[in-house]
Amino acid sequence: MRHEKLKQQVTERIESQSEEMVSFLGDMIDKETVIGNERPGQEVVVDKFESMGLEPDVWSPDVEKLREHEAFFETQPYQEAGYDDRPNVVATVEGAGDGPTLTLSGHMDVVPVTESEWEHEPFEMEREGDTLYGRGTGDMKGGIAAYVHAIECLRDLDVELEGDLYLQSTLEEEDGGIGGVLATLIYGYQPDGAIIPEPFGVPNLGMASAGVRYFRITVEGKSAHVGRGYLGENALDKAMKVYEALRELDAVRKERIDYEPAYRLEPRMRGHETNLNIGMIQAANWPAIIPGEVIMTGRLGWPPGEEPEEVMAELTATLEAAAEGDEWLEEHPPELEFFGLQADPHEVDPNEPLLQTAMENAEWVTGREGVFYGGSAGNDTRHYKRYYDIPATSVGPEATDIHGADENVTVDSLLETAKTIACTTIDYCGVVDD
Missing domain, CATH: 3.40.630.10 (Zn peptidases)
Known part of the structure; x- marks a missing residue:
């Protein structure tokens, strides 16, 4: 010494x-x-x-x-x-x-x-x-x-x-x-x-x-009185398709990514080194309205090994794939915006x-x-x-x-x-x- x-x-x-x-x-x-x-x-x-x-x-x-x-x-x-x-x-x-x-x-x-x-x-x-x-x-x-x-x-x-x-x-x-x-x-x-x-x-x-990005996904629908719901297009229903695609992406990334320093002290962290989380969902402001827009706000985090552009591109591609085969979403694709905290x-x-x-x-x-x-x-x-x-x-x-x-x-x-x-x-x- x-x-x-x-x-x-x-x-x-x-x-x-x-x-x-x-x-x-x-x-x-x-x-x-x-x-x-x-x-x-x-x-x-x-x-x-x-x-x-x-x-x-x-x-x-x-x-x-x-x-x-x-x-x-x-x-x-x-x-x-x-x-x-x-x-x-x-x-x-x-x-x-x-x-x-x-x-x-x-x-x-x-x-x-x-x-x-x-x-x-x-x-x-x-x-x-x-x-x-x-x-x-x-x-x-x-x-x-x-x-x-x-x-x-x-x-x-x-x-x-x-x-x-x-x-x-x-x-x-x-x-x-x-x-x-x-x-x-x-x-x-x-x-x-x-x-x-x-x-x-x-x-x-x-x-x-870790790298961190906050993001916002806007899913468009068409609002209407719930009693005449057939006149609208429920944005929340469409948003749930997008949400399920995000959950699948999160699972795929967790399976794919391994960064041993993240779990050296906490074994329960293994398999959770990366995370894609939706923390906020905003829909209509009244119970009797078919939501005409849904905004999902989330956080994407990942350990060293990927550059931000790669991670952001994967999220973008997932949203595009989620819209395929859905006539409404193909005509009104979800909008993705990255905002706020940007840690590399x-x-x-x-x-x-x-x-x-x-x-x-x-x-x-x-x-x-x-x-x-x-x-x-x-x-x-x-x-x-x-x-x-x-x-x-x-x-x-x-x-x-x-x-x-x-x-x-x-x-x-x-x-x-x-x-x-x-x-x-x-x-x-x-x-x-x-």
């Missing part, structure tokens, strides 16, 4: 000062930073960075520059709130030499809550023993607290890194991260490697993310030095064996690898009920995350010899 004596000192410091980490996390949880309203939490991060003697760079995304990028799409929060009052925050810890540059990045946004489902206050962190409750404790303000605590402890011990370190808190990861991580890369913060403390459950580390899949070679270094330290810190996994959901690491060929991994706590009621994380898991990140930073960036 490289730098073992130094790492022992750092991990002991992280442990002894754990209440500072918990307090900082509580300050962030108290801010209701539902996606689109990140500023209140970003102000907490700015204050924290300044208290560490850093000079945070605070800026809002330039949507015109974003539009020039191949990954750009208009996120729902951008459409509703724009970017003018939604800053990203980056603080630079300058290295003393020419070692590799590392980014530690977390997202401030959280998903909405249904408060009636919660036994705890979602935006007021509550502690029960080792467990911390609140929206974002796991996904992923807890990760931000862990990496900030790690670097704060390194600075307390006067550890001088060879390479520069970027500390980031970004926007709208929950809807694709366009104004967040992608914007920081376009802005110029392009490191040699990146760690995002998403809740992957250290010592298990992320190596891949990515995979990082686990043999990359950053990933190997992170795994070595994760296993040393926890005393447990870890695995590289991922590919069943989208996340911000894709922006680094897919578009800038920068290796990135997820090193984060084990959290419970993220996106659900009573989301929580343990202090112990956050400390393991902080220790792993601190030790990985030492090895990857290098340290100045005393």
